[in-house]
Amino acid sequence: MLNQYEDIxxxxxxxxxxxxxxxxxxxxLQTNQKRAFQLWRNWKIPKISxxxxxxxxxxxxxxxxxx
Numbered sequence: 001m002l003n004q005y006e007d008i009x010x011x012x013x014x015x016x017x018x019x020x021x022x023x024x025x026x027x028x029l030q031t032n033q034k035r036a037f038q039l040w041r042n043w044k045i046p047k048i049s050x051x052x053x054x055x056x057x058x059x060x061x062x063x064x065x066x067x
Contacts, residue, residue, distance in 0.1 A: 008044045
């Protein structure tokens with residue numbers, strides 16, 4: 001599922017992964033529901049953080065979410 005993405009992903013890539021818009025992604029980032037950081041004005045999200053978020057939201061175990 002996340003194999004095609006680098007270890008650090010962008011907001012645009014996170015929109016693709018979550019199948020949602022930028023406003024929702026920014027809301028998640030600003031409410032600390034994702035572990036992320038800003039480099040200058042751009043958000044960077046570790047792929048491991050996305051995996052963790054998906055696991056929590058879906059109830060799927062780590063082994064079912066591919067690297």
